[in-house]
Amino acid sequence: MKRTKSNKRDIWRMVLIGIITVIVVITLRILVFASFKIPSFSMEPTLFAGDFILVNKLIPGPRIDFLGNNEEGRPLRLIGYRTIKRNEVLVFNDPYYKSAEIIQNWNAYYVKRCVGMPGDTLYIAGGIYYSNGQRNKINDKIATDSAQYAAMLPKFRIPGRFKELGWTIDNFGPIYIPAQGDLVTLDTINIHLYRPLIEYETGKKLVEMEDVYLLNGEVCRQYQFKLDYYFMAGDRGTDSKDSRYWGLLPKDHIVGKVAYIWKSKDSGTDKYRWDRFFKSVE
Structure with a gap:
């Protein structure tokens, strides 16, 4: 018993x-953390296809997708360990997943480097990134050979979203990256830069009619942003679909900062790359 x-x-x-x-x-x-497998070569030489990465959600703070502001449909983000820093590698949800508009799809993920922060003015000249007039030090890490860009077919060098401005992926901008609370005046240039952002934040359509901008039928001359935005780029500049193609990233799409590679397996040979195990990501 x-x-x-x-x-x-x-x-x-x-x-x-x-x-x-x-x-x-x-x-x-x-x-606290999440794990993802790298599927492509767009972040070489920092990340290889077949790398398994650990993402620190405490930077910028854990996002609770099923909680938040029901009126705006945004997830709740808790206070994190610290904010994002320029040039950190982040995992985020694809803001334009199969759409010309920013959407909330929490099932499609990207990994890129944050080369532009809220409040920055960014431009690219000859494949070299500049932030606030200063050459971004990340150019020493990422592939920015102007000869590589010149060898690309024209159709791959012209980002469709910004074609009206005459920008290419190697000569791009300048573009101001909005911070929460920033007020911008809408004009013939800004309408191309910020229309998707404004429509995402408001849930309303922004249209141009005889040099007047209408937001859901009401005249809109200025707009104050509700979110921070970021400019994301792949380390392999000639083979990365990033902010040069699809635009700015809203903060509420960010999952966290890539901390390190915890496992790596060559997808071609199916062999482990032991030298990449537990390698930190900078």
Whole structure:
């Protein structure tokens, strides 16, 4: 009889330990970290296809997708360890997933480098990035050979979203990256830069009619942004679909900062790349 009771206690103890373990793991996955596999070559030489990365959600803060402002449909973001810094590698949801407009699709992920911060004025000249008039030091890390850009077919060098401005992926901008609270005046240039952002934030259509801009039928001469935005770029500049093609990234799409590579496997040979295990990502 005593043995039976003891066995029952052991079983319940194991069940309790299992439940607690599951709760802890789920909590950590929601609030602290996430793991992703790199599928492409757009972040070489920093990340290779077949790398498995660990993402720190505490930078800029864990995002709770099922909670938040129901009126605007935005997820809740908790206070993080610190804010994002320029040139950090981030994982984020694709803001233009199969759409010309910014959408909320929490199932499609990108990994790129944050080369432009809220409040920056960014431009690219000959494949070289400049922020606020200063050459971005990240050019020493990413592939920005102007000869590579020149060799690309014209159709791949012209980003469709900005073609009216005459920009190419190697000669791009300048573009001001809005910070939360920034007020911009709409004009013939800004309408191309910020229309998707304004429509995303308001849920309304912004149209031009005889040099007048109408937001859901009402005249809109200026707009104050509700979110921070970022300019994202791939380290392999000639083979990366990034902000040069699709535009600026809203903060609420950011998952977190890439911390390190915890495993790496060559997709071609199916062999482990042991030298990349537990390698930090800068």
